[in-house]
Amino acid sequence: MLIKPAPDIRSSEITDETLYLRRREFMKTAAVPAFAALAGLAPTPAFAQAALPNVRKGVVTTDEAWTPWEDVTTYNNFYEFGMDKGDPARHSKAFRTKPWTVKIDGLVNKPGDYHLEDLLAPHALEERVYRLRCVEAWSMVIPWVGFPLKDLIKRVEPQGGAKFVEFATLHDPRQMPGQRLDVLDWPYVEGLRLDEAMHPLAILAAGLYGKVLPNQNGAPLRLVVPWKYGFKSIKSIVRIRFTAKQPVSSWQASAPQEYGFYSNVNPDVDHPRWSQARERRIGEFFKRKTLMFNGYGDQVAGLYAGMDLKKFY
Amino acid sequence: MRGASLVKPLLFAASLGPLAWLSLGAWQGSLGANPIETITRATGVWTLRFMLVTLAVTPARWLTGLNEVVRLRRMLGLFAFFYGSLHLLTYLWLDQFFDWAAIAKDVVKRPFITAGFSAYVLLVPLAITSTAGMIRRLGGRRWRRLHRLAYVTAALGVVHYWWLVKLDTRPPRNYGILLAALLLIRVWAAFKRGRAAPGRRPA
Numbered sequence: 331m332l333i334k335p336a337p338d339i340r341s342s343e344i345t346d347e348t349l350y351l352r353r354r355e356f357m358k359t360a361a362v363p364a365f366a367a368l369a370g371l372a373p374t375p376a377f378a379q380a381a382l383p384n385v386r387k388g389v390v391t392t393d394e395a396w397t398p399w400e401d402v403t404t405y406n407n408f409y410e411f412g413m414d415k416g417d418p419a420r421h422s423k424a425f426r427t428k429p430w431t432v433k434i435d436g437l438v439n440k441p442g443d444y445h446l447e448d449l450l451a452p453h454a455l456e457e458r459v460y461r462l463r464c465v466e467a468w469s470m471v472i473p474w475v476g477f478p479l480k481d482l483i484k485r486v487e488p489q490g491g492a493k494f495v496e497f498a499t500l501h502d503p504r505q506m507p508g509q510r511l512d513v514l515d516w517p518y519v520e521g522l523r524l525d526e527a528m529h530p531l532a533i534l535a536a537g538l539y540g541k542v543l544p545n546q547n548g549a550p551l552r553l554v555v556p557w558k559y560g561f562k563s564i565k566s567i568v569r570i571r572f573t574a575k576q577p578v579s580s581w582q583a584s585a586p587q588e589y590g591f592y593s594n595v596n597p598d599v600d601h602p603r604w605s606q607a608r609e610r611r612i613g614e615f616f617k618r619k620t621l622m623f624n625g626y627g628d629q630v631a632g633l634y635a636g637m638d639l640k641k642f643y
Numbered sequence: 644m645r646g647a648s649l650v651k652p653l654l655f656a657a658s659l660g661p662l663a664w665l666s667l668g669a670w671q672g673s674l675g676a677n678p679i680e681t682i683t684r685a686t687g688v689w690t691l692r693f694m695l696v697t698l699a700v701t702p703a704r705w706l707t708g709l710n711e712v713v714r715l716r717r718m719l720g721l722f723a724f725f726y727g728s729l730h731l732l733t734y735l736w737l738d739q740f741f742d743w744a745a746i747a748k749d750v751v752k753r754p755f756i757t758a759g760f761s762a763y764v765l766l767v768p769l770a771i772t773s774t775a776g777m778i779r780r781l782g783g784r785r786w787r788r789l790h791r792l793a794y795v796t797a798a799l800g801v802v803h804y805w806w807l808v809k810l811d812t813r814p815p816r817n818y819g820i821l822l823a824a825l826l827l828i829r830v831w832a833a834f835k836r837g838r839a840a841p842g843r844r845p846a
Contacts, residue, residue: 405676413811416675466809468677513810584810603753603806605745612676616740 388456418546475537521577
């Protein structure tokens, strides 16, 4: 397999090691004037995350109220950091996302180990406000920052035989305490049909609320597929593989009778143990009706024309 | 035993702790992003905990020889019923908004709800017959036989929890192990009683 050579890095860009080792100290010092500038304002956790520059407004898919930052960043299913929804925020504080490499392999003309910076560099980041519907029947509205997955796929040139894209999350039990439990077969794996992955609504996100993606939300790079249940939107991606065979996702492997490959949001196909007809929007008291394809049917229903969605759940 | 009279009111106050914690959290808005889920979980788990603590009273008496602890059993059992009622009410009101058709469908179609609902239904006669008057009216033997339903309802509670979890079955499994231990102690005690006084065993 072809390994992409390391990119050219100017020596001026490399942080001096002694400074690197003192980075916490440096951060503290650097934070003082920043907070002084905010005199009178109580610092909220939102300030802890660096802002992403040059984010343009992207396709608007909903004008619904955004779920508050506080909820988006403290109520997470990210079992790599623990089973409780508060665990990811609690246990991911020291998670290292730099350096980060994404391996692109399989049936593709430009495979390689891509440094995250190089992976992101050619793409303009845009804001995409999407509904997120969890398979557990709750939902949020999240202003992601990312770029269309199809732009990356075109760049790496999948071969004719590639029909599916398989993604994998980092496997590092030292950093991800949840992986010390064998609740799932680690690493976490998800997959899309190539045409699904090429759909303009499918994005790779590197941020939310205009800021760098918090660790608990899948930093540094995650998938967002808004018409599918949340677990399809795999987090902290380290591998993207192009295959001819349909991948088996972690949830499929764990409970095939409960989780299918497609996992499209569908109010008419219940989870075997609970109904999917309604959902609780985080922050709302009453439940609301769940929409077919999470309300993105006009855009994506064509991908599934002629398919029995009760069978291909 | 001096101080024994204080134990019961103190335990009563402590048993209201989870409710106080939930009420304060709801008041302050500190129950997290999904407060209704937090309330549902907490009331459910505390129902199970009170059931197990109630079932631990008799073995505790055997092990410690402190007969007074039995006086706490009814109160603890009623707290299980109390938290179970709050749990059910949370589901009926905050989860289903009294949509009776949807609730009926859930109870029939979703095994974990069937188990949980059955557990609650079986708790009702135990709560009703918990008064001294009822014990007298039923007679000790029939009352004790009826109250063996506590074993069934606790088991259903564990099953309800087990079938509900998505992946991590450790918490319900731990409650299941505790329950199994509490039931096995009883089997062992009954076996020993039978051996110690075979003549007293009814034919």
